[in-house]
Amino acid sequence: MDKPTLLLLILVLTTAGYYFGRKRSLDIVSGKVQELHSLPSYYGYYLAMWVGVPTLLLLLIWLGFEGAVLSRLVVADLPGELQGDSGERAALLINEIRNTMAGAGSGSGDPSIQAAANHYRHLQAVSDWLLSLGVIALAALGGWFGHRQIEVEQRARNKVEKGTMVFLIACSTIAIFTTVGIVLSVVFESVLFFQKVPVTDFLFGLRWSPQMAIRADQVGSSGAFGAVPLFTGTLLISFIAMVVAVPIGLMSAIYLAEYASPRVRTVAKPLLEILAGVPTVVYGFFAALTVAPYIRDLGQSLGLDVSSESALAAGLVMGVMIIPFVSSLSDDFINAVPQSLRDGAYALGATQSETIRQVIIPAALPGIVGGILLAVSRAIGETMIVVMAAGLSANLTANPLAAVTTVTTQIVTLLVGDQEFDSPKTLAAFALGLVLFLVTLMLNIAALMIVRKYREQYE
Known part of the structure; x- marks a missing residue:
């Protein structure tokens, strides 16, 4: 059998x-x-x-x-x-x-x-x-x-509930040990990398060229592991994405929570959240085949030098992908503001727009800021869009029209194909993953701290 x-x-x-x-x-x-x-x-x-x-x-x-x-x-x-x-x-x-x-x-x-x-x-x-x-x-x-x-x-109920509790504890333990195992594996490989490459060269180096020489006379293998260009490219694309996602997502949440009728909200909110269910590889195709050529042609018509794989294209499409995260979280926190605050503002003569600006948004601001920080960590960890639309050039630039690369793109590039896991080139992917993990972890912790510190308890 x-x-x-x-x-x-x-x-x-x-x-x-x-x-x-x-x-x-x-x-x-x-x-x-x-x-x-x-x-x-x-x-x-x-x-x-x-x-x-x-x-x-x-x-x-x-x-x-x-x-x-x-x-x-x-x-x-x-x-x-x-x-x-x-x-x-x-x-x-x-x-x-x-x-x-x-x-x-x-x-x-x-x-x-x-x-x-x-x-x-x-x-x-x-x-x-x-x-x-x-x-x-x-x-x-x-x-x-x-x-x-x-x-x-x-006492069958007591025994069944006890067995269910043991099962839930076992599942939680598996999840915890899995997380610990992932972190330890990344840390262990990163330590091996930093034994070969100094930490200061990695964190503050301005040149990224991880190609290692196999022969003494090999050309084009410098072995430079300065990750600053990767961090710069990641922050640049994430900044562009948040410039797109935060205003649109926040305004969408305000409209759905305060202005839209129940019938419109029933239709509009699921349609907006469909964006979160689209696979990221589809966004990558859209960025590489539609948005990037359009931006390049538009730039050329204006006399600008635009790369075919620009940070602007990747950032714009990533921002569209992140809109549902900002919108859904902001909508939840705005709806959590009690109706009594709205009624009190109206009783004092405030208009609806004044109530939203001076009462509702300040009351929901901690949750909104926390949601935005979570969206930033989502943008920093995105892979497929930047792999397909941002390019592989490790350029240290703040020009959104130039081709840049990100941390996640380099991790994918370094681990593609058969690799030797004792070379700095391959181990560099684990070091990048460790830095990315620490950055997203700090953003998540900051979001939780902001929500807990400034959250208002309403009855």
């Missing part, structure tokens, strides 16, 4: 456990629900947990160790001259055997590799059957035990 079918079987068994658990609780009280400690559904959930949780754990553990065990068994049966002494040789052999199993292996003509592929296929089938039998046996055992536990005074 293959893995998807087995997962479907576990879901069916879990559903059956819920049904029989609920039925068991009703049977022991002859349908008198008030005599039970918990509702019948909790007894169903209780039995479903005893059926589903152990089987899912078995499936996950089996999947985690199956590949390594089968690979070790297959490699152990290979002739000695094929096995070799290194782990890399074993990994290549396993990859070749699996490709042969799929019918695309270069070693399919080698009798030893073909025999190993057949052996691997046989072991895989045996493993699937053993796993299926284990799942069915464990589900039956768990169902039998849980079924016996169901009685009138059993």
Whole structure:
């Protein structure tokens, strides 16, 4: 039984456990629900947990160790001259055997590799059957035990809620450890980079040319890792994007919250938020094929020297993409301002525009500023638009009509293709990622601090 079918079987068994658990609780009280400690559904959930949780754990553990065990068994049966002494040789052999199993292996003509592929296929089938039998046996055992536990005074609700709490804590722990693992991996590689390149040269250098020389006489490989041009390009494009997104997004939020009728708001707000659902690669195509040529032709008609991949084009399109972030967050905070403040301003003789300028916007300003800072971090971390529209030239310039590059663009460029992870060129991507992570983290923290410090509590 293959893995998807087995997962479907576990879901069916879990559903059956819920049904029989609920039925068991009703049977022991002859349908008198008030005599039970918990509702019948909790007894169903209780039995479903005893059926589903152990089987899912078995499936996950089996999947985690199956590949390594089968690979070790297959490699152990290979002739000695094929096995070799290194782990890399074993990994290549396993990859070749699996490709042969799929019918695309270069070693399919080698009798030893073909025999190993057949052996691997046989072991895989045996493993699937053993796993299926284990799942069915464990589900039956768990169902039998849980079924016996169901009685009138059993606190099924407490146990189900406790199990749910354990599951939620486990999910939170996984998320935390994943974040810590990502940060540590980036920090570790960045430390290796800074052992090869001084931190001051990286943070304050004015020239970015990460090409490293392979030979002593190689030309065009300076190995300069000054990241200031990258930071400048990132800030320039982000500034252009925010110049577009903040006024349009804020004015859209004010209109939708204060002026638009409920019918118009029902239609306009979802249409505006559709912009947030458009894939960034689509924005990149739009910037590269439509906006950038238009800006270049317009600049040439005015006698300006405009690059075909300009910061202005990337910034304008990125600003359009960020409009829903600013608009939605600002709209939420404006709507959070209580109606009593509006009524008080109107009672003092203020017009609607005066009420918005002098009462509503000041009251919602902390939330609006926090939303803008979150939008800035979104702009700084954007990749696809700047990759496709801003170019790869690391120019230290503040001219929006020139081609610039950003931190995210260089990270993509440095990690494309087969790379050696012991060279400064590849490790530079991790250093850039660490700086980008710290900048966005500080922006997010600043946004949260502003919202918490200046937030008004309304009753």
